[in-house]
Amino acid sequence: MNRPLVRVTVPASTANLGPGFDAVGMAFRLYSTVEMALSETTEIVLIGEELEGLPADKGNLLYQVAAGLFEEAGLPVPELYIRAETEAPLTRGLGSSAAAIIGALVAANSLAGEPFDRERLFAIATRLEGHPDNVGASLFGGIVVATMPERDGEPIPYVRLAPPEGLHTFVIIPDYPLSTEKARNVLPAVYSKQDVIYNVGHSSLLVAALAQGRLDLLGQAMGDRLHQPYRAALVPGLREILDGAPRNGALGAALSGAGPTILCYYSTDAEREKLQAFVDSVMRKHGVSYRTMRLRPDERGAQVTISTR
Numbered sequence: 001m002n003r004p005l006v007r008v009t010v011p012a013s014t015a016n017l018g019p020g021f022d023a024v025g026m027a028f029r030l031y032s033t034v035e036m037a038l039s040e041t042t043e044i045v046l047i048g049e050e051l052e053g054l055p056a057d058k059g060n061l062l063y064q065v066a067a068g069l070f071e072e073a074g075l076p077v078p079e080l081y082i083r084a085e086t087e088a089p090l091t092r093g094l095g096s097s098a099a100a101i102i103g104a105l106v107a108a109n110s111l112a113g114e115p116f117d118r119e120r121l122f123a124i125a126t127r128l129e130g131h132p133d134n135v136g137a138s139l140f141g142g143i144v145v146a147t148m149p150e151r152d153g154e155p156i157p158y159v160r161l162a163p164p165e166g167l168h169t170f171v172i173i174p175d176y177p178l179s180t181e182k183a184r185n186v187l188p189a190v191y192s193k194q195d196v197i198y199n200v201g202h203s204s205l206l207v208a209a210l211a212q213g214r215l216d217l218l219g220q221a222m223g224d225r226l227h228q229p230y231r232a233a234l235v236p237g238l239r240e241i242l243d244g245a246p247r248n249g250a251l252g253a254a255l256s257g258a259g260p261t262i263l264c265y266y267s268t269d270a271e272r273e274k275l276q277a278f279v280d281s282v283m284r285k286h287g288v289s290y291r292t293m294r295l296r297p298d299e300r301g302a303q304v305t306i307s308t309r
């Protein structure tokens with residue numbers, strides 16, 4: 001057919017890092033790919049077990065997001081060929097929905113002739129996802145600190161940081177899913193003054209420590225009172241791992257995004273081995289099946305290549 005085929009590779013991400021609720025994200029070398037081309041009729045090909053059961057028609061999130069971009073650009077919505085694949089598990093707290101949104105937006109933007117720059121894509125993705133943390137990390141790579149703009153339609157204010165040297169990530173991924181919606185629904189509508197002050201202090205310290213490579217401060221800086229205490233009821237073992245990880249090799253630990261994945265930072269192989277043994281004992285006690293992974297930070301964000309179909 002010889003039509004342009006856009007391939008976008010998007011990193012998975014973690015969000016919050018403890019206190020930076022909805023504001024701090026970090027990208028990982030664990031990738032989703034979205035291929036997209038204009039087509040006679042819409043065809044959606046989903047590869048692999050992770051994407052099994054998702055709609056393979058125009059109800060698919062990828063098509064919906066792409067169609068929205070064409071509309072926003074004032075262009076007719078075309079029929080699309082879309083092929084998707086992911087290394088990242090869905091509904092586990094590793095930003096799969098954000099990666100899908102970024103993949104579809106970047107691919108559709110390329111097919112539409114680049115009507116929007118990356119800042120505008122970030123704003124559109126944030127509107128779709130509801131918060132900027134995962135989408136910012138997936139789009140730009142590295143660590144992204146961002147917040148919602150004061151007024152609708154304004155650019156998302158953000159700063160991108162390079163991940164500190166020597167910061168290694170160990171994630172514990174339970175086998176059960178936890179949707180972000182469910183994990184947000186358990187949060188209270190109102191917080192006490194003490195808890196808000198606690199999180200402002202810890203989140204500020206976290207960002208400063210990441211910016212200056214002060215890995216020694218992460219254990220204290222990653223304390224949170226806004227979401228982890230409430231989500232712990234949905235994630236067996238979370239409380240013990242957050243409490244015990246710093247004494248068992250971790251520089252700091254947090255729920256990854258909305259969970260149920262738990263993230264620990266460490267420096268050396270010996271620390272990771274100690275952590276693995278600790279995590280095994282906690283998860284065995286709770287009867288939870290899970291896997292662990294070492295993840296390296298992604299620093300490139302969404303990458304585009306164009307071929308023909």
Ligand SMILES: Nc1ncnc2c1ncn2[C@@H]1O[C@H](COP(=O)(O)OP(=O)(O)OP(=O)(O)O)[C@@H](O)[C@H]1O
Nearest residue numbers: 061090091092093094095096097100179180257258
């Ligand atoms: N490649 C994809 N194609 C279509 N839909 C997807 C794709 N990837 C993710 N999704 C949608 O996103 C949902 C998962 O989003 P959810 O916010 O619950 O979890 P997450 O993004 O994996 O975790 P978190 O936001 O906590 O990091 C899936 O159930 C599915 O509906």
Ligand SMILES: N[C@@H](CCO)C(=O)O
Nearest residue numbers: 015021022180257258
């Ligand atoms: N900041 C979000 C990430 C999940 O999408 C949350 O914790 O709910």
